[in-house]
Amino acid sequence: MKLGARILKTGFAITVAIYVAHVLGLEAATYAGIAAAFAIQPNIYRSFQTMLEQIYANIFGVGIGALVVFGLGNDPFVIGFTVIIILAICMHFKANENTIALALFAVLAVMETTNIELFHFAVIRFSALTLGILAAFIVNMVFLPPNYELRLFKSIDQVTSDILQWLRISTRHLSDDPALRTEISRIEAEVHHIDYTYLLFNEEKYYFRRSRMAKMRKLIIFRQMINTSKKSLATLEGFHQYDEKIENIPKEFQHVLVDELDKLIYSHERLLLSAMGKIKKNTTRPIEDITDPDIPHLVETLIHVYEQDEKDRLSLLPLAARLMEYHKEILHLQRILTSYQKFHEDLDFNFKKKRTKVLPDR
Template sequence: MKLGARMLKTGIAVTVALYIANLIGLPSATYAGIAAAFAIQPNIYRSFQTMFEQIYANIFGVSIATLIVFTLGNDPLIIGFTTIIVIGFCMYLKMNENTTALAIIAVLAVMETTEMMLLNFTGLRFSSLTLGIVSAFFVNMLFFPPKYELRLFKQIDQMTADILQWLRISTRHLSDDPALKGEIDRLDLEIAHIDHTYSLYSEERIYRRKARIPKMRKLVIFRQMIVTSKTSLETLRAIYQYDDKIDTIPKEFQQVLVDELDKIIYSHERLLLSAMGKIKKNQRKLVEDITTPNIPHLVDTLFLVYEKDEKDRHSLLPLASRLMEYHKEILYLQKLLYSYHKFHEGINLNFKKKKRRILP
């Protein structure tokens, strides 16, 4: 099992909350630890949002519980009824599951039987829960800050490499159909993970004005990288769907298809390597100058193949359309990368992982 940063931060937050609660003499330190465990979030922005949301939920849960204990008591049936009210309120405000759970914990913490004065007891429980929430926020901000930029690019790079590998294999009819089908399903899940990582990265706030515009341009580049990879996956899906029809067409067209797809794949790979800083910057020699996919020629060849057979003339046009869309997205990605290097020449994209310095 891989121990992630969020697991470590949860443990640190619980520890910090318990230490502070014991240090200031709160008798209910356990509730501070529970609140800290529920308050850890994947990035600082969400942690900031969650902190206020959970404090509001804590106030509401404690207030409702105190009012109910004053008026109706703390019978188990009444506690259950109060829990339903709090859950309904949290759902009405569209709070997340962790916030709702914390509100329920606030209700249970206040409505348990005690010989202490109710207001003092309520204040102690509220203070413990709030301490846990605030402790989690500071731990989330200070320890193991997430590097979503590097993580996102690594995910895109790995997924794209898998797609392009299967594209090369499939166009040469070397792929196993069940294995390819399973890979396409897996890649669909990978894209969902990448979209989630992109969402977390886009939520990161840049407060220095000088770094804000480069960050916005990076967001556009990442979004286009994801779109281009999705288009390459759709091309792979189309090849898988039309594989039996490709086998029936003349060898000349099959060779044209392989050649044009190889050019598109090469262009895609070269752009990713360029973004990683592994290719020399030479703006006089663009991707098209090295290997230009000629998709119109591919479509013309397809029409020549079926010009005498009206029935099957358009059967492979969806595949040609996918290739045209794929090439269009690659050209747009190239334009964005060129624009970024043009306007931010001195700012690195930071897609390469920094090497650790080995001390003698």
């Protein structure tokens, strides 16, 4: 069983909220812990946005609940009707699930049966819920802050390595069909998670101009790395889909296909290694000249092979199109990475110095 950073932060935030509530003498410490559990978010930006939304929801829920109890009492039918109204209003303002849950919790907390004076009771519940929200925000900001830059790059590197490994196996007709289908499904899920991690990294805010500019440049490179990996995955799916047709084309062309794809894979790998700083910088030999796969010529040769057979002449054209798109994305990645390393050498990724293990959000 793995304990992710978010699990640890949730437990710590609840502990802090309940402890502070006891220190301050609040009678509803449990409510502070529940509010803290609702407020934990995967990054600081979302935590701040959630804090504001949930404080508003807390004010709204406690206020409406207190007014209804004061005017109509706390009969179960009245509570149910009030909950319906709160849900409708929250849905109108497109509040997220946690905010809606906290608003409902605030209403129920105020409308429960009690002998304490209503105003005093509402203040206690409001204070406890607000304390939990603030505790979660502070814990999320200072305890195990997420490093989405490092996490994103490692995820891209791992997924790309898996794709390229399966590409090499598939082009030589060594892959097991069920195993490859399973791996493609797994990799697609990993790519979806990478998109989500990229979104979280994009949401992080920097308040110094130098940091903002460095992040913007890295966002461009990360986005292109993801696009290139997606095209490599599309190429892998193409080889899996057209595996039988590839086996029927002339052996000579099969060798050319494997050689050119190997160059493409090699070029992709070199770019990732270069981004990590694991390849020596050579000013006399730029990245563009490391490998030169001739994919356009490969596509022309493929069409030429089937010129005499009208029926099957264009059968592998979809695969050729995927190869062209993959090659195009690699060339674009080469250009932007070369520009980044040339003009912003002092802002290199330099992940070699970052040995701290990053806990996943679970």
